[in-house]
Amino acid sequence: MTTAVHTGYASPVSLLGDWENDGKGPLREFLVLGYTTDLPFLEAVAVPRARALGARVAILGDAGHALHEAVDVRLAGRGYLHGVASCHGAFHPKLALLLGDDACRVAIGSGNPTPSGWGANDELWTVVATDDGASHPLLADLADWLDSLPDAVAMTPWWADHLRHLAELLTVLHCEAPPTDTEGPEVELAHNLWTPLIDRLPERPVDELRLYAPFVDPSGELLRLLRERMSPADITLGIQRRWSRYDSDGVRRAFEGHPAARVRELAETRTRHGKLVEWRVGDTWHALTGSPNLTRAALARAVGDATGTTAEGPARNCELAVIAHDTAPLLPDVGPVRPVRELTGSTVTPQDATERPPALVLLGVREHGLLLEAVLGRRPAGQEVTVEISTDGGAPGSWHPIGPIPADRDTGTFPWTGAPGAAVRARCLLADGTYVESAAAFLYDPEGCAPRGAAGTVPRLSGDHTADELFRDPAAARRFEQDVTRLRELVVTDAAARAAGPGGAAHATVADCLRALGPALTELAFGPLASDLPRLPQAPAARGWRISEYLAADAEDETPEAGQDPEAEEDASALPDSAREQARAWIAGLARRLAAEAGDDTAARARPWSVPTTLLVTALHLQLLAAGAWDENDYGWRPVTADLLHALDAADDDVPDEQRQRLDAVTAVCVSLLGLHGDLEGPDADPLAAAAWSLARTAVARAEPEHAADLCLPPGRRGAPVATEADVEALAKRARDVPDPVAEAHRALEAAHVGATYENGVWELAGEFSNPQAACAKAVTLLAALRPGPVLARAHARGTGVPCFMAWSRPLLIRQRGRQWTAFRITAPATPLATFQSAAPRPTAQGDEARRGLGPLLDEAGLDPVSVFLHLQQSPAAR
Template sequence: MTTAVHTGFASPLSLLGDWEKQVEGPLREFLVLGHTIDLPFLEAVAVPRARALGARVAILGDAGPAPHETADVQLAGRGYLHGVAACHGAFRPELALLLGDDACRVAIGSGSGDPTRSGWDTDDEPWTIVTTDDGASHPLLADLADWLEALPDAVAMTPWWADHLRHLAELLTVLHCEAPPTATAGPEVELAHNLREPLITRLPEGPVDELRLYAPFVGPSGELLRLLRERLSPGEITLGVQPRRTGYDFAGVREALDGHPAARVRELTENRGRQGRLVEWRVGYTWHALTGSPDLTRAALARAVGDATGGTVEGAARNCELAVIAHGTTPLLPDEGPVRPVPELTGSTVAPRDATEAPPALVLLGVRAHGLLLEAVLGRRPVGAEVTVEISTDGGAPGSWHPLGTIPADRNTGAFRWTVAPGAAVRASCRPADGTYVESAAAFLYDAEGCAPRGAADTAPRLSGGYAVDDLFRDPAAARRFEQEIARLRELVVTDAATGTGAPGAPVPGTASPTMAECVRALGPELTEVAYGPLATDLPGLPRIPAQRRRQHSEHVPTDADAAAEAEDDTEEAAPEAGEGPLPESAREQARAWMARLARRLATEAAQASEATGGAERPAAVRPWSPPTTLLVTALHLQLLAAGAWDEDDYGWRAVTADLLRALDAADEAASGPHRQRIDAVTAVCVSLLGLHGEFEGPEAEPVAAAAWRTARAAVARAEPEDAADLCLPAGRRGAPVATEADVEALAKRARAVPDPMAEAHRALAAAHLAARHESGVWELTGEFSNPQAACAKAVTVLAGLPDGLWPGPVLVRAHARGTGVPCFMAWSRPLLVRRRGRAWSSFRILAPATPLATFQNGAPRPTAQGARSERDLGDLLAAAGLDPVPLFVHLQS
């Protein structure tokens, strides 16, 4: 079911109440956008209700002054995420998004729908409400997802807020936008915004029969009224005003509408503040309307966020606006109140919200914990002024602010060492060249994990129903529905055995493997069996694998019990196995595209996760998929290969297989026990398939196969072929790529014959009377040394000297000092060695046959560079090693 109500006088508070009464599933995400944000009001009426429904709450507002005192905010950073956005004008979208697994609610305000008591409770404020249930979609949702994706590129916000908005856009796309078309009730509505083009360009080029206008603020120059008149060429014009409440200048209105024979002003009643913004027009008997956040000003309707500045003072501002265009509406401007010709309009009022007021000179966009550091991001600052960052762990109470440090005049970000308390408030201040004191609004610590969606194992996301594997390959509708659902389940909820509660990972989502029972609950018995094969055969509630399939490609001798089981299996009606026959031609192309899309998504998100920096928070959108979901998609791919989805001379499946290997490698890092057993075995099957048409090593090595071998060799060496015996399938079509258990066993033996670099490194260090652990790319020598520099030089020489290039690229080692000595860090890749002693950086060139060990044992070599230049040299080494410098520096501070 999907409906759109364009004239509903509701608010997000009523939508929360409706969710409690009408929607069975939990609320996952609750996003609120507005210009003026009253956080204490939201903490009282909205945040607890949304959290009780299971949602993560995120609130984003304009960077201007807040209507509340910092000390009155209690839950920001602990119960919800709070942030600000800045642009060359006002950030004005009025939006509430309620997102669940199968239901969605979108509310777009039409004026003063800000998250304040007046905006959500007392003002006469129309909202456009879009409601979907049962996995249905609505055309406006796709536009909203695109807007959320593009918003961070158009306005200033922190990188972590940009990640969150794009994550919501992805969820909206996967859960709802890609759903099959559904009949909609209510008027036809579409989203309109000004990120790239002015909103006025979304209006028709006239002539139209009638134009009606209203907004609480009309640009004093009347320039926007003139532009609307020129574009729509209306036969009649009616401007609604509340004489004591509407901000306008009679001279500007008169000048804009001068000479129009049917221009008039309607005086609306003033018993209640009217806040809805409205541009509506009639063509024949059909009414159309643009409603939303924009006032009748050039900054709101006639400029895009990305426009260059210029023009009049009013025109130089570029607001960020969000609106809805509806077709086939009833007139929204009331046909009541006295009407008079425009020349009779008199008086001027002070604008309640002047679009030309100067934006704040200093904006702190946000702060978050980043490992051992506190990261702060500025959005706007006085030129040439050094900014001081202060923190309060007492809710911003007077006298509780303590300086953290300064951000230089040439930078907009700063990192400060501090033990951060949840919910801490941070502010920025400075003294510009004129000597005045400037202070930003307070920002609250961004803690995505602490504010994550709630849920227990019994409320964890799960597939809506059972899927037969054969249907996934042959039924496009079932395949599309499964793709949406499995993306939602990329991270399965893990139950905390000690408390019985569920959390999306422990301690960080995606780092703990769910139990088999949790897999069955989320995926269903049949798909869990597909994901885990022989490792899932003993689970209660799983269908027993037919005896013929259990013995396939194995050397097991059948017993009487097996024969009885086989006879019983033969009497049961079962769906055909993927490898028992070829796919029909009508299904092959769809199946190939479907699997390629899923595999690319897994690989892309695995790559994003590997690039994400360390720290306490990593956005959900850049985590690798959980082991069960990755295994399931890979097993389906292998079944598709055996079923003959690709032609004999079509090698497009190799790129898909390589993508899935990258996803398996990422999932392997988060897996343990049977999950890792299965990943190793499935990895071996995939690598074996790539070896069918290319060498892994040597001068004739095929690039895709060689890359897979380098990445997955350790997993293949651990693999037990019987753990993936179910995926060693017969070919259902001539030339279909399949692997046998013998192929996988031979490949595992070959991998085990190659020395393990990590094991060989530990063995070489032990022979040199050193012990170490490998953390964050750095070899940490255990114990303390009277001469840490000599210990580091010895270790880097040993590790770089491993035979056969077992440890290619730079070697990074750190040694700690005994007592009050100075620790040492070295990064070595001939001929460059970068050293850090205490806080001093130096670089050295060590040419063959000299080694670091000999160089630093025989004396004190002269450095070739020091200080910042040495740190740049280290950056070159890290780039060669594929290491991110940020987590390394955080690690070195620990």
């Protein structure tokens, strides 16, 4: 395991070449951040190479500083993800992240992803390289920064999800690795999301201070702040007479009266674009390098929580830097030197002093079902914005409007039929009669740009793991956790993707999983579904596959001798005591991650764990239960089981029928286990079991026990919690058997002191209410707990108030108040009652889009949409 830090001049393009030449294996992610971006250049020199290595490529730049024209861009949205960010200043970090299974490269520097920044200019980069699964402290700080960045600058929700996904990958694959010895200088990450970068510099006298950046505050204000903070005995400012942007009056004011302040004129054979603050204490040099220029906006201000949309006040750039210790001096010691007082002239242009962020910013666009969703980052106040599309890649004359975004909204949705290569822009008519246009955005397509295996193969686990190995070997367990994090969105074969057709969803087949997960874990995830695949043994009989078969695999004779004590056999087949604690902590951690992301509406639903990986983790948990990982009276397994139920529920969305059968059956096993130690419903219901029953009752009703027969295991220890096929069958029958659902609902409502009548599929609450919304929320919460499927209720208002109608089928709630339709997403354990008692959740859709969501709920409930809508138009008197 090796870790190295290289400080010097480099280009991220060379890192791609080195990765391939050094045989680092598949590249999973390639992230590029920059201020100015040149997409045609990147499409020529970086994107094809990264994609050939298997990577998903993502490029994020400043919203107002693209160097390309839309018509020159060919692969954005199809070969790589492109996006922009906006803040109250410049989005200015320069970063290249190469992320693989065992190797990682992080380059932080001064070069923009353009021909100049990645080729012609003299740039300054710091590269952190880790191999063989090693880690470095800077990687953990970078993961934290990526996770926090969307909170500080404006970007689309889907780009925020992607950056946080990369932060998670970086953490699991590398940050959690054991520390290793590092070659090169000690380095640490520095940024200004919450505090200014200048606060990271020493606030004490230093022996020497050397400075260089292509842009220096014309006022000299930042130079003065550095001088006051560090009290240097010696100061050198490097400049290039033709290419540096400075004003001699400001520099002289900043250093006035200093006895040893001087200017070094650097060679002008090429533009020096590196940014540098370096200082010496005794014989030791330290340096801050990266993206910040010698300006107040870069070094003396923090981004804070300003997103650039309504923030006021001075500019606050978003910057990223590295502080290195015990380095060699980086400012060249060549070139004429003269006292600061002799510096003359100014290279500052009027544009430098007056540059403002663009008035109209389109942060991004994506397909959202049958709609196109567009998100604005900045807009002229009080003006309607028109969204235009070009299906010809932005060619002149190909733009046409598709709809407006009202003045009071920053997000718009429009009918969409799909058009690969489409470019989108926003256009606004100003009060003075002129038009302003945004830069073009390209469709965000995470599936089309997903990571792919080398030569089109499915990515694989790092080894053919067995359950025994995972439970008993912490190193193997960590490696598996890295693997399933990488494979959470299991990539399908090219053939499966083509078969899905344009806009279709290609799902990983069991055969795909066989290549990715290996035989043992594929059988564990899919059970009977895997029995017909080549190279896999037939699924075991009803007794199922047992971990004890692996634990005792090296025994000379696994058959107990005649007369052997059955209790001794049970102990021999159980998980050894030495492995139990580690196994419990490991599976609980995995379950918490799956559940946390399943409950995150913005991140997890946009990037859910795949059905195979969720099934696999759940099956491992059930194996551990049967093997006796928990003591007989230790019920710590119940919250873990509940967490996995939430993950299974999140995975239950548009999956192939055969995989849904497995998903339903495994869900039923988990609910059966929770029902062993608490009633599922009724006045004495156990809260954990009741919540699981409410969440998963629909899936349990569909479950067929034979699809999870391999997970109905005999106990390996006395008291180990297991579910039998008979338990699962009885539970599924209970979920399906509701003798008189209307009568049952009446009893439940009466017990809660709510009267109601059932008309045309809608529960009409008796009387009038001062708060009809709260009454409706209470009713649908009570009714949904009784049986699976959608419930509809309406409450009428007292006096001149407006009635409220709600349709609820977790996680979707559709509400009508008066003529206003709104849709919400309410995930477990939250309920409509709890949600609307405190504050209304953030809507996911409004108006016609929300009303259209009612149709699928009515279909699921078996109700006639026409009858329901006619019923809702009637007043109480008319009925």
